[in-house]
Amino acid sequence: MTRSLRLPTVGGGLADFTLTSAPLSAPVKPAGGHHFNRVAYAAAHVVVDPLADNDPWLDRNIDWERTIAFREYLWDLGFGVAEAMDTAQRGMGLDWTGAKELIVHAQSAARNRPDALIAYGAGTDHVPPGPDVTIDDVIRAYEEQIAYVEGQGGRIILMASRALAAAAKSPDDYIRVYDRILGQVKEPVIIHWLGSMFDPALSGYWGSPDDLQAMETAVAIINQNAAKVDGVKISLLSAEKEIVMRRRLDPSVKMYTGDDFNYAELIAGDNQGYSHALLGIFDAIAPAASVALAKLAQNDLDAFHKILAPTVPLSRHIFKAPTRFYKTGVVFLAYLNGFQDHFQMLGGQQSTRSILHLSELFRLAEEARVLKDPDLAVRRMKTILATVGID
Template sequence: MTRSLRLPVAGGTLADFTPINAPVSAPLKPAGGHRFNRVAYAAAHVVVDPFADNDPWLDRNIDWERTIAFREYLWDLGLGVAEAMDTAQRGMGLDWAGARELIAHAQSAARGRPDAMIAYGAGTDHLPPGPDVTIDDVIRAYEEQVAYVEGQGGRIIMMASRALAAAAKGPDDYARVYDRILGQVREPVMIHWLGSMFDPALAGYWGSTDDMQAMETAVAIINQNAAKVDGVKISLLSAEKEIVMRRRLDPSVKMYTGDDFNYAELIAGDEQGYSHALLGIFDAIAPAASAALAKLAENDLDAFHQILAPTVPLSRHIFKAPTRFYKTGVVFLAYLNGFQDHFQMLGGQQSTRSILHLSELFRLADAARVLRDPDQAVRRMKAILATVGIE
């Protein structure tokens, strides 16, 4: 078959396109294991069952076999799994009841693999924000989810709380909540600072809409509780802010970049340090991420950037505003690459990006060398184009 296809471009016209780049390859389960010098987690998506007899906007319909198989694939590439996070549509299709199921399934799979690195999002999403919600309510909600994750034997990623953002009167309320929860956890956790571009309901987190002022509060809380904090995932899409915060953290606390715009430079680091990784884009570019990290561990910085740099334009496109809809691009690539046989998402979220957006994503995925089987990707892209009348 021909690989050529016609993709829409701005202005309502079509342009011929042919993917030409061979995909990046990375070893699966190499002898002796992967040897990275950065800790790297991919925040993983969920696969839905398109044949479920339900109301797709309202009900969960997760294909557990395909969902867990994708996590096995990430582990085979040497990546950790950040589970039940926003990439899994937490708070945008996946509620706490669904997250509990996901955590149980993933932890069951992880128990069978001594090499499986995994951590789980624990938040307060079963507590709807409202005028009657108190700080004590927020604390109890966090305690419930932390207890569930720890009861499964899992590590915790302490997610940002919409309820806390709505209930807090200032920085002292954040200190009260985080001090309380961190004082109770069994082992060090990762703290996630998710910016409002990812979730508008988190505007003003840490008690200020000024990120630098918010950082003052966050750093003070984290450093005071450093013994209970493995690291911080910061998702502000600002390399400068991440570097400032990284340099102010207690030396025992890792910085996990959540910057899907600037991750290559932040992971490479500078003379004063570097960031580890906890990224949604690593779901979509897993082989390239694994191959690049292997080169970095060999001190081959040029090869690291040669592999990872072409993925950055793709990531910036997937995470463009409205950033919270990035999950659609991640799942679309999973479909193109054969990890699922359909382009369906929880809550009908596949509809959040236009055909122009998806077409540009296809071009950038070829440039990034992350189309695993270009022939298959072309067939599947043509199937999507046909749904909007492009034959």
């Protein structure tokens, strides 16, 4: 089969494109297991059932078999799974009721694997922001979700709260909420600082629109409660800010990079430390990330960067503004790579990116060597192109 096709270009034209790169393969469940020297979580997407009789913009229609199979794939490559997070369309198609279902299914699968590392997003998304929502309401909402996750035997990723961002009057309100919640959790949690580029409703989180000023509050809360904090995931798309915060954390607290623009350099680190990883892009580039992390553990820094370097332009494209629509690119790659038989998403979110965006994603994915079956990828890309009249 020819590995050539015509892709749209800026200005309305078409250009020939031929796939020439050999796909990068990663060992799946190698003898003795994977040996990484960083903790690496992949935030995983959900697969929908496109044949469900429902209203796609309003109803959940999750294909549980395919959704859990993808988590098994990530575990096989050595990753932990960050579950029910924004990559799973939490707050953009997946509500708390759906998240509870996802948590039950994922935790059931994890119980069958002693090697399965998994943690679950717990937040306040069942309490919509509003003028009548108080700080006490936020606390109760966090407590409810935490109790559910812990009741399933799960670990907590403490998600940022839209309701808290709307209700808080000062940094003291954040201190009150987090001190109260962290004082109650059974096991150390991962705190998630999700920047406003991912969710505009979280603007001014920690009590300030200035990230460095907000960091003062976040670091104070985390270090004061270090015994209850496994780590913090920072998603500000700024290597400089992440490094500043990383150097100020209590030594027992991990920094998990959530920077899908600069993850390679942040994971590699410098002479003063490094970041672990909790990344949505690892869903899309899992084989490359697995091989690269194995090379890093072998102190082969050159190979680590050589493998990850071509994935960075791909990730920056997937996460380009409006960044909150990055999930579309993640699911599109899952479709191209055969992890699902369709390009459909919760809430019809497959429509959030243009055919030009998807075509450039295809080019960059080929250059990054993350199209695992080029023939299949070409056939599926042609199917998508046909929907916009490109034959």
